[in-house]
Amino acid sequence: MAVVRKAVAAAVALSLLTACGGAAEAGPSTDAVTVRNCGLDVSVDGPPERVFAAYQPAIEMAHALGLSDRLVGTAFLDSEVLPEYADAQRDRKYYKNLPSREELLSHNPDFVLSGFNDVFSAAGTDGSFGSRKSLTDLGVRTWIFSPLCPTADGKGDEAIDPASVSMDNVYADLRDLGKLFGAGDKAEQVIADQQRRIAAVEAKVKGADRPTVAIVRPGLEGGGLTVSGGPDFGTVLIRQAGGVNAFADLTAKRNVKISAEEFIKRDPDYVLISGCCDATLTEDRTRPDVDKLLANPAFANLKAVQNKHVVPWLFAHHSAGVRGAHSTELIAKIIHPDRVK
Amino acid sequence: MTLSRRRGLLHHSGPRAAGLAAAVTVLLAAVLLSLLAGAQWFGPRDVYAAAAEFAGSDTDRVIRYLRLPRTATGLLAGAALGLAGALMQGVTRNPLADPGLLGVNAGAALAVVGAIGLLGIHSLTGYVWFAMGGALVATVVVHLVGSVGRGGATPVKLALAGAALSALLGSVTSAATLLDLSTLNEFRFWVVGSLTLATGGIVAQAVPFIAVGIVLALALGRSLNQLALGEDLATALGTRVTVVRILAGLAVVLLAGTATAMAGPIGFVGLAVPHVARTIVGPDYRWILPWSVVLAPTVLLLADVAGRLVVRPAELQVGIVTALFGAPLFIALVRRRKLAEL
Numbered sequence: 001m002a003v004v005r006k007a008v009a010a011a012v013a014l015s016l017l018t019a020c021g022g023a024a025e026a027g028p029s030t031d032a033v034t035v036r037n038c039g040l041d042v043s044v045d046g047p048p049e050r051v052f053a054a055y056q057p058a059i060e061m062a063h064a065l066g067l068s069d070r071l072v073g074t075a076f077l078d079s080e081v082l083p084e085y086a087d088a089q090r091d092r093k094y095y096k097n098l099p100s101r102e103e104l105l106s107h108n109p110d111f112v113l114s115g116f117n118d119v120f121s122a123a124g125t126d127g128s129f130g131s132r133k134s135l136t137d138l139g140v141r142t143w144i145f146s147p148l149c150p151t152a153d154g155k156g157d158e159a160i161d162p163a164s165v166s167m168d169n170v171y172a173d174l175r176d177l178g179k180l181f182g183a184g185d186k187a188e189q190v191i192a193d194q195q196r197r198i199a200a201v202e203a204k205v206k207g208a209d210r211p212t213v214a215i216v217r218p219g220l221e222g223g224g225l226t227v228s229g230g231p232d233f234g235t236v237l238i239r240q241a242g243g244v245n246a247f248a249d250l251t252a253k254r255n256v257k258i259s260a261e262e263f264i265k266r267d268p269d270y271v272l273i274s275g276c277c278d279a280t281l282t283e284d285r286t287r288p289d290v291d292k293l294l295a296n297p298a299f300a301n302l303k304a305v306q307n308k309h310v311v312p313w314l315f316a317h318h319s320a321g322v323r324g325a326h327s328t329e330l331i332a333k334i335i336h337p338d339r340v341k
Numbered sequence: 342m343t344l345s346r347r348r349g350l351l352h353h354s355g356p357r358a359a360g361l362a363a364a365v366t367v368l369l370a371a372v373l374l375s376l377l378a379g380a381q382w383f384g385p386r387d388v389y390a391a392a393a394e395f396a397g398s399d400t401d402r403v404i405r406y407l408r409l410p411r412t413a414t415g416l417l418a419g420a421a422l423g424l425a426g427a428l429m430q431g432v433t434r435n436p437l438a439d440p441g442l443l444g445v446n447a448g449a450a451l452a453v454v455g456a457i458g459l460l461g462i463h464s465l466t467g468y469v470w471f472a473m474g475g476a477l478v479a480t481v482v483v484h485l486v487g488s489v490g491r492g493g494a495t496p497v498k499l500a501l502a503g504a505a506l507s508a509l510l511g512s513v514t515s516a517a518t519l520l521d522l523s524t525l526n527e528f529r530f531w532v533v534g535s536l537t538l539a540t541g542g543i544v545a546q547a548v549p550f551i552a553v554g555i556v557l558a559l560a561l562g563r564s565l566n567q568l569a570l571g572e573d574l575a576t577a578l579g580t581r582v583t584v585v586r587i588l589a590g591l592a593v594v595l596l597a598g599t600a601t602a603m604a605g606p607i608g609f610v611g612l613a614v615p616h617v618a619r620t621i622v623g624p625d626y627r628w629i630l631p632w633s634v635v636l637a638p639t640v641l642l643l644a645d646v647a648g649r650l651v652v653r654p655a656e657l658q659v660g661i662v663t664a665l666f667g668a669p670l671f672i673a674l675v676r677r678r679k680l681a682e683l
Contacts, residue, residue, distance in 0.1 A: 224656060250654065259379070259649065260407050261380035261403055262653075262654045264380075264403060297402065297405075301397070
């Protein structure tokens with residue numbers, strides 16, 4: 001079965017390649033494409049063939065664009081991949097943590113697709129592949145998801161431009177990557193599907209009260225809590241689902257550490273407990289952290305605790321990428337159960 | 342002890358005792374401030390109500406379940422770290438000794454990472470035992486290594502052994518945390534040092550350990566004074582040097598191990614506070630020790646309050662604040678006094 005699927009995928013990829021080649025202008029460099037990503041020009045002479053995908057959003061987007069067979073390596077899943085990509089991901093070379101720059105280069109990649117910006121940042125917490133320029137110099141093209149564009153190459157989460165955090169930038173990435181990889185049709189399909197599903201949710205929640213929603217990372221608190229701030233993509237997803245990120249006004253970083261007292265002061269209507277980072281993670285595994293928050297005597301008066309609106313959630317759900325529609329639907333079901341089933 | 346009258350701002354027992362009483366008053370003020378200041382300011386009446394007439398309001402809960410444990414952690418961990426630093430400086434006669442130098446913190450930290458990563462112990466109540474065990478093993482190893490060769494456990498050899506073991510344990514800890522990211526994340530926040538890690542339960546559990554450590558440490562003041570004259574002279578004066586070292590080591594393990602388990606490894610307090618005490622009362626350990634018990638929690642609580650207020654609505658962990666304010670103060674201390682004169 002896997003062989004057949006691979007063959008079909010390869011055939012599809014090939015046909016897309018030829019389709020793209022045919023559509024381009026005639027000349028010696030028919031497949032040469034340049035698009036701009038986070039302030040850098042990304043130029044290819046033809047569709048990249050050896051792609052390394054770092055982090056969940058990049059891995060899922062590669063599969064969504066039909067690039068599964070071009071993945072020479074994948075790293076750092078935050079949870080299980082979406083069911084539609086599970087088979088394709090199973091055969092891929094996978095690293096639990098980010099590999100070193102040397103290990104990365106040993107795969108001879110011609111393209112690194114990253115779902116987060118820290119991997120090209122000197123200040124990165126999970127290790128770094130080096131700046132994008134340093135990889136381009138070696139002939140390795142790179143891509144950061146646009147909703148996470150840092151203000152300069154070599155910077156990371158501390159320098160996200162808040163204006164870039166939008167679903168439109170996910171679509172722009174899909175279109176641009178579609179151009180680079182000769183997968184324009186597939187990109188348009190994915191975009192249409194996302195837009196249709198998100199519009200359906202938005203229509204259902206229109207006019208409803210907008211509850212406040214906090215996304216909390218368990219296990220990182222050290223006595224306080226780590227919540228998703230304004231630049232986190234969760235802010236966009238919650239808005240689409242008919243709610244408001246309770247910490248949207250904290251815009252310095254994606255993940256903001258706050259005190260337990262500040263959390264009590266904000267008293268959010270819903271709390272999503274965002275589990276991370278393991279390739280086999282599911283919502284169920286964050287249940288103990290949900291129970292822990294519910295049982296904390298300091299939080300007993302919170303609306304979310306009294307109404308049992310503390311819900312298992314996954315970090316993967318609130319990353320920018322092709323989960324956008326899926327996550328919007330999930331949040332809407334949680335905060336508007338009467339309108340979205 | 343004639344040497345006790347040679348230096349220090351306060352020269353006689355009367356002023357020293359009066360000064361200590363004043364220091365206790367400042368400590369009480371710091372305790373009150375720690376209860377009142379935060380994301381919201383409360384009044385003393387709120388604190389009284391939360392303690393005496395708990396009704397379950399938000400204010401009551403914040404005070405009882407957040408600020409009280411936090412303040413108690415600051416008191417206990419501060420006193421423990423200040424005393425542990427003073428003891429180590431006295432025993433090793435090394436002006437730069439602190440629970441970090443002799444591998445105590447490194448041992449406690451590695452044991453905690455092991456407890457999280459290998460045994461899956463995720464509750465703070467589990468940390469205490471591992472932290473103290475790790476601290477004890479590290480202290481014994483450092484003492485054994487430092488005792489090898491001619492001359493026995495000289496201060497310099499002990500300090501060298503401690504530095505080497507700290508480096509070794511630290512790299513093992515880093516390796517362990519890098520191998521497993523979920524462990525790394527948990528440890529990354531634990532490693533900085535914070536007064537908000539401990540719940541009321543763990544604070545209560547820590548009290549007996551720290552109380553025993555404090556009593557043991559305060560009883561060693563006279564012996565440390567004799568040790569300060571040099572090992573040979575101390576022996577001639579009838580001090581059993583090895584016994585004093587073992588008792589002091591036990592007290593340090595109790596104090597620093599428990600403090601690390603409660604609050605993570607907090608730097609600078611154990612190093613600098615004894616020097617401040619020495620500046621005030623001179624080199625007499627019968628005064629340095631009690632002054633350290635009072636000054637260290639004052640410093641720690643004020644640093645924690647500062648961390649709550651400066652970057653609101655976020656917070657700086659107290660370990661960061663002590664490093665920020667402590668390093669320049671320590672440099673000033675080094676410049677003002679010749680540290681080698683312990």
